[in-house]
Amino acid sequence: MSALWSAIVLDRPSIARSAFFPESAYLQLKAIENPAGDYESRLLHDYYMDIEAAHRLLGAGARSAELVRVEVPRSYAHWVPPEVCYNRDGYYETPNSRMIYRENGRLRSFGIASLISWRGVWYVVHLGAILRSADEGLVDAPSEGAGYAEPSSTC
DSSP: OHHHHHHHHHTOGGGGGGGBOOHHHHHHHBOSSOHHHHIIIIIIHHHHHHHHHHHHHHGGGGGGOEEEEEEOOGGGOEEEOTTSTTBSSOEEEEEEEEEEEEETTEEEEEEEEEEEEETTEEEEEESSOSSOSSSSOOOEEEEETTOOOOOOOOO
16 A cells, blocks of 8 residues: 555556556456456556546645555455456455545545455555546545545445
């Protein structure tokens, strides 16, 4: 999460690659035509746009913003079985975690749409939104204070 936070603060999406779901895992997981193309042109593209959108949310004070904590609602964690969401294999997923930060003395937050566990390590797979209607970066539920997570479906 520190790599993701640094990428947001510095507006350098590529430095958050280590926090993102690995391509090798995606290729193994997905039962779709051209998963490599989907990974690059949709998943990674959206992730980078969402990092840029989160940077814009922070505004002029981005470099002085401090990550306080990441809240992961353990009660939302669930098993996504094989053949659901066009997947070959199953995995654990947690929707709607929160990045809580302090900027100019004020506590603020925004969501992480979806985390996936792969071989015991949690990765961001969707930052701003799981589904989107336009090719633009999104920030999930920005809020004053810590905000709150609501349960949602996987895909």
